[in-house]
Structures are given as structure tokens and as C-alpha cells.
Amino acid sequence: MDKTMIICRCEEISYEEIEEVISNGAKRFDDIKRMTRCGMGPCQSKICNSLVATIIHEKTGIPIHEIPLPRMRMPISPIKLETLATNSTSFSSVKSVLDEVELEDGKVR
């Protein structure tokens, strides 16, 4: 495959960059995301997810069904922070984002 080919359109991450982090040990989408910003743009990995899974499969031989889905966080689609913070009388919108982290003795479980 051509090395300069764009895989993540939002963050303009090329095939070469993804190949490189895989050769450094990345095995799942989230590994690649942490190292390259792939999937961190407005589409939130909706477009590049399957492309990246295919590259991981081709480079490492891990079967596609063993490559887990990227983590999908709240908010499900991009939303203005202003909107999130409006009229939130019954809950705290900031807290709702943190809700997904559970703390035990002050540490993430």
C-alpha cells in the first residue's frame, strides 16, 4: 500500500504513521489513537476505524474479530460545550463526563 495514503481524514494521519506505531507494538485502535491522534477529530473514528483495523490485521496477523472496538465516549456526537452546560438543573454536565471513571481509594479502578 502507498505510504502517503491518508487513513484518518480528520487528523490527516497517513498509512506510514500508523504502520510505524504498529511496528512499535500498537495492537488495537486505542493504542494507535494515543500515539498518533488518529480518530480524535470530529468524526471520532467513525470513518477510519475499519481502515485501521484492516491495517492492524495485515501488519500483525491478529484476526479482525480479536481487534477490539475503539472506546466510544460521551458525548456521542460533537456538541458545543455551551449547549452541554445549558439548563442542566437536574445534573452536572461535567460530572456526567467523569461518571465513566470509577475511583477506588482515589485511584482509577
Added chain:
Amino acid sequence: METDVLIIGAGPSGLTAALETASRGLDVTIVEESFSMGGQFIQQTQLLQSLPSSYQPMRGFELAGLLTKQVEDYSIRCLLGHRVIGFYKDGSVGISDEINVFPLKAKKIIVATGAAENALAFPKWTLPGVMTIGAVQTLINRDFVLPGKHAVILGSSDFAMDVALQLSELGVQIKGIIEKTPSLTARDAEKVEEVRKKGIPVYVNSSIKEARGIGKVEEIDIVHGEQILTVSVDVVCIDGGRSPILDVFYQLGCSFSYQKELGGWIPQYNKSLQTDREDVFLAGNAAGVSSQGVLLTTGMIAGVYVSESLGAISKQEADIETMSLWRELEIMETKLYPDAWKARMQHVENFEHPVLKDQFIS
């Protein structure tokens, strides 16, 4: 706000699920991000032959109109232009209309979020003029805009055949259908024959090597066996298949398994179309990508079982009603996509053994 049944998505399966539940006296709310109901049906002009027996064969947009009208006859709360943005710890659903965010508490949720098109990458695939095949259909049928004059199609599913025919009827020259496998993947022999009759060149065992152009796609190189063909085009339609949209399930903490024939990762579900979260059901393409008739039927099945779980009908009644629906689903799905039916049955049997579970906190 409180409701008995919350349906996420007002596409064909969401609407049939709404009809099944509302007709049994339940309080139903639909959340839909666009401003019209009917989902992708509203821009489908092809004739839908294989529909459940309660529907006559008709065109997609006609069916969308019919379902919308039926839904409007019931007092169903329709939140058009609203999106689900997440879920709160107390179980309520966060809904936004872009100005406000408010929680909604539902006893049962039916997720009918549908499927999204997959991308296929090649060098310079991000040039303007390269778009998915669904985007092309939306442009010509909904927006009445011709995407270009000279097109190639990458991929050869039944849907690609539909759009190829529509484009050539509108005077767009189709310069080729490019398929990487040795034969076309479309199952509908009639449509393939029609495409052949139009004289559209078909390149099997082929791929796109590269697209070129300044500011927009102007030409592409097709790898066809030993040779490379350069074709000048202004539209490249990518048909990479579709995969279920999973964000909502992921947020809800549902388990997943992988079924290639149904579009890849899909949420775990049983014969009642219930996920491994007791209050969450699913329907339509979100339960595995399939044909239009199957979408309607899965919506009905989910609707019946949600009614049963809320005590609106007895278990016995629900089982009797869904038995015939499952039978119909089997007939419709095995006719065109026997592999999808096999994968679906395997998926249902494997309900207790998901591949991806408790993935949220890791």
C-alpha cells in the same frame, strides 16, 4: 421527561417498532437527529420487492411516507432534530436539540441507529469528488444535484448496481465498476443483467491504484491484471459496504460479537432482539446489516417483545406473533443473503458468549 418506550432512530425499523408498541397502548417517544422520519428510505427510488407480507411492493420513499403517516395517527412523541448524546448514572438518557440538554427516563429503550457506510482508502481518496455511494444517492434523489458527469464505482454490491442504473438514467457516464474479487458481489441477477445491457464496463480482480487531480478528482488509475488503465472522471463512488452504528450500545455497556456477514461488530442479542441489558432492545441495521424487508420485520419483533416486557401483552401472545415474523424474516433473508441469515442465527445462539464484554472500564 418520562416515557414507557424510547426509540432511538426514526428509520424504517424504528417506525415499525413504534407502531407495534404504540398500538398496544404504550407511551412511545422517538428521538431522531434529522428533521424527517423514514431514515434512508426517503431517498430510495428503487422498487422494494421483498417486504413483509403486510406491505405491498413499493418504492422506498413511498414506504417512508406510509410509515410516517401511520406513526402520526398515533399519539407518539416525535423528537425530530434531537440527538442522544450520552447516558447518566441514574439510567436516564441525555438528549440535546443543539440548544438544550435534558434527561429522559424510559422504561425500555429500542436502539435503531442503523448502519454507516465503510470507507475504502487509496492514495488521494480525500480529494473532493470521491464520495460514498450512499452520498451519491442522497445527492441525486434527495437534493436533486448531479454529482458529476463521468463516474466510476468502486465495489459491486446490489446497492452499487441500483445507483449505477440511476446515474446512467440521469445521463452520467459510468466509466467502470471496479471489483477486487473475481466476480461481482451483487446477488440480484436481474439488476446485474440490466447493468450489462447498459454497456457499463466491469473490471473484476481490479483496484484503484491512485486518484489524481488539482483541487478535485480528475483521473484515476485502475489496476486491471497486468495493465494500468487511466480513466478521466469527476466522481468516484465508494461502495465499501455498511457497518452497524454502535456508539449508543457501547455507552449503554452492551456486549458485542463479530459477524462478518452482518457488517462486523454487532451487539449481542437474543431471539427477542433484547441485548444483554434487560431494558435495551435493538432493531434494523443496528442488529446486522440486511435488506429493507428484514429491517421492517426486526422492528416489529422488537416492538412486540418490548410490549410483552411491559405487560401490554402476554408472553404467549408475543411468542405466537413473533413466530410468524421470524419465519418471514428467514424467507426474506435467505432469498438474497443466506450467509447473513446463517450468521444471524449463529449470533442469536451465541447470546451467552460475547467476544467483547465489560469493555467500558478497562
